[in-house]
Amino acid sequence: MTDQRLERGQQWLETLLNLAGIATTVDTQQPEHSNASNYWLTIDRDKLTPVQIEHLIGTDGATIDAIQYLANASLNIHQEADLQAGYTIELDGYRHRRAIALKAIADEAAEQVRTTGKEVILQPMSSAERRQMHTFFDTETDYRDLATYSRGQEPDRRLVIKLAQTPDDEPSQLAGDSENGD
Structure with a gap:
């Protein structure tokens, strides 16, 4: 179940980025605690230009926040409670x-x-x-x-x-x- 939620998040974000014309990959990180349900999806910066990174983060993080909101809304809609998860989108150490x-x-x-x-x-x-x-x-x-x-x-x-x-x-x-x- 955990892997399914993580893979679903990774696939969703990679698809979104590809639809936006951004060819990159997404790395995943599982929560530290076995009962935690928040997953980190990290966009690989190595395949991006500085301008792409700047646009994906947006002014004051507005774009990356919007992507994160969409990920959480899209990935959890119509899911049973035990299949829902929180997703944090990271790029270039912005969240840290x-x-x-x-x-x-x-x-x-x-x-x-x-x-x-x-x-x-x-x-x-x-x-x-x-x-x-x-x-x-x-x-x-x-x-x-x-x-x-x-x-x-x-x-x-x-x-x-x-x-x-x-x-x-x-x-x-x-x-x-x-x-x-x-």
Whole structure:
């Protein structure tokens, strides 16, 4: 089953790239944990020109984010729950570099919230990046005293970081707000 999902993702991305006139291959990486269902599909940069790489990543990652969204939507539609998976599209180390940048943004925002006691609203980012930020704050021990939620509507949806609420605090939810997710 795992290999089937991985092969399906690889074939889908290679077909998409071929339809776009981009002759390259896609390398795959299985999740580290046996129960994980997120697969990395890495576009081989060696067969691409710098201009092709730039176009496939797009301004602020917009193109690679769109490809990733399409991959996840297309590959999971009409699939039984146990055949669904998450796919991360990588090219030229973009996701790795972006994760480092997002971690720096998270660290800076966390420091600001702790210093001022006020929530920090970040610049708009893609839903994939907001989920990644939520995951940073949910899983890293450095952020246990903080909470996140998303506010607003696309394309201006933003991540909000605040001090974690005590059980006595009442959450104030505005239209378009969602706690720890999108």
